[in-house]
Amino acid sequence: MPNFFKNLKQLFSVSSPSSTENFLKIKIKCKKCSEEININMRKSSDFSRVYEEDNAPAGASFFLRKEVLGNKCNNLIYFSAYFDENFNMISKEIEGGEFL
Numbered sequence: 001m002p003n004f005f006k007n008l009k010q011l012f013s014v015s016s017p018s019s020t021e022n023f024l025k026i027k028i029k030c031k032k033c034s035e036e037i038n039i040n041m042r043k044s045s046d047f048s049r050v051y052e053e054d055n056a057p058a059g060a061s062f063f064l065r066k067e068v069l070g071n072k073c074n075n076l077i078y079f080s081a082y083f084d085e086n087f088n089m090i091s092k093e094i095e096g097g098e099f100l
Protein backbone atom coordinates (compact mmCIF):
# COMPACT_ATOMS: atom_id res chain seq x y z
CA MET A 1 0.00 0.00 0.00
CA PRO A 2 2.67 2.63 0.81
CA ASN A 3 4.33 1.79 -2.50
CA PHE A 4 1.11 2.47 -4.30
CA PHE A 5 0.91 6.01 -2.90
CA LYS A 6 4.55 6.62 -3.57
CA ASN A 7 4.13 5.67 -7.22
CA LEU A 8 1.01 7.77 -7.49
CA LYS A 9 2.86 10.78 -6.10
CA GLN A 10 5.67 10.35 -8.60
CA LEU A 11 3.14 10.10 -11.39
CA PHE A 12 1.56 13.38 -10.41
CA SER A 13 4.83 15.21 -9.91
CA VAL A 14 5.86 14.29 -13.44
CA SER A 15 2.65 15.38 -15.09
CA SER A 16 1.85 18.46 -13.03
CA PRO A 17 2.04 21.69 -15.01
CA SER A 18 4.89 24.09 -14.45
CA SER A 19 5.65 27.59 -15.67
CA THR A 20 8.18 26.23 -18.14
CA GLU A 21 5.96 23.62 -19.75
CA ASN A 22 5.51 25.61 -22.92
CA PHE A 23 9.21 26.07 -23.42
CA LEU A 24 11.91 23.65 -24.33
CA LYS A 25 15.35 24.61 -23.09
CA ILE A 26 18.32 23.80 -25.26
CA LYS A 27 21.88 24.50 -24.28
CA ILE A 28 24.59 24.77 -26.90
CA LYS A 29 28.22 25.77 -26.96
CA CYS A 30 29.96 27.92 -29.57
CA LYS A 31 32.77 26.03 -31.31
CA LYS A 32 34.81 29.16 -31.83
CA CYS A 33 34.80 30.88 -28.43
CA SER A 34 33.25 28.17 -26.19
CA GLU A 35 30.46 30.49 -25.07
CA GLU A 36 27.56 28.54 -23.59
CA ILE A 37 24.23 29.74 -24.92
CA ASN A 38 20.82 28.91 -23.48
CA ILE A 39 17.91 28.90 -25.87
CA ASN A 40 14.26 28.77 -24.88
CA MET A 41 12.16 27.37 -27.66
CA ARG A 42 8.46 28.12 -27.51
CA LYS A 43 6.55 24.92 -28.23
CA SER A 44 3.59 26.80 -29.67
CA SER A 45 5.51 28.79 -32.28
CA ASP A 46 9.10 27.69 -32.81
CA PHE A 47 8.37 24.12 -33.85
CA SER A 48 7.14 22.99 -37.23
CA ARG A 49 4.75 20.08 -37.52
CA VAL A 50 6.27 17.15 -39.42
CA TYR A 51 4.14 15.58 -42.14
CA GLU A 52 4.37 12.11 -43.57
CA GLU A 53 5.85 13.27 -46.86
CA ASP A 54 8.74 14.97 -45.09
CA ASN A 55 11.94 12.98 -44.98
CA ALA A 56 11.81 12.71 -41.20
CA PRO A 57 12.98 9.95 -38.84
CA ALA A 58 10.39 7.43 -37.65
CA GLY A 59 8.21 8.77 -34.84
CA ALA A 60 9.05 12.41 -35.50
CA SER A 61 6.23 14.88 -34.92
CA PHE A 62 8.00 18.23 -34.77
CA PHE A 63 10.95 19.83 -36.46
CA LEU A 64 13.06 22.68 -35.21
CA ARG A 65 15.62 24.75 -37.09
CA LYS A 66 17.44 27.68 -35.59
CA GLU A 67 20.35 30.00 -36.22
CA VAL A 68 22.06 31.22 -33.09
CA LEU A 69 24.58 34.00 -32.65
CA GLY A 70 26.35 34.29 -29.33
CA ASN A 71 27.46 37.49 -27.64
CA LYS A 72 31.19 36.89 -27.69
CA CYS A 73 31.98 36.28 -31.35
CA ASN A 74 30.47 36.37 -34.82
CA ASN A 75 30.28 32.60 -35.34
CA LEU A 76 26.78 31.67 -36.45
CA ILE A 77 25.57 28.32 -35.12
CA TYR A 78 23.00 26.36 -37.06
CA PHE A 79 21.05 23.58 -35.45
CA SER A 80 18.13 21.44 -36.43
CA ALA A 81 16.38 18.66 -34.57
CA TYR A 82 13.40 16.32 -34.72
CA PHE A 83 11.12 15.70 -31.77
CA ASP A 84 8.37 13.23 -30.99
CA GLU A 85 4.85 14.10 -29.82
CA ASN A 86 6.13 14.71 -26.26
CA PHE A 87 8.98 16.95 -27.39
CA ASN A 88 11.63 14.36 -26.75
CA MET A 89 14.54 14.89 -29.08
CA ILE A 90 14.82 12.09 -31.64
CA SER A 91 17.68 13.32 -33.79
CA LYS A 92 19.76 16.46 -33.96
CA GLU A 93 22.36 18.16 -36.10
CA ILE A 94 24.51 21.14 -35.36
CA GLU A 95 27.07 23.21 -37.26
CA GLY A 96 29.44 25.71 -35.70
CA GLY A 97 28.78 24.50 -32.18
CA GLU A 98 27.85 21.54 -30.05
CA PHE A 99 24.93 20.47 -27.85
CA LEU A 100 25.54 20.43 -24.11
Ligand SMILES: [Zn+2]
Pocket residue numbers: 030031032033034035070072073074075
Ligand atom coordinates in the same frame (compact mmCIF):
# COMPACT_ATOMS: atom_id res chain seq x y z
ZN1 LIG B 1 31.31 32.28 -30.17
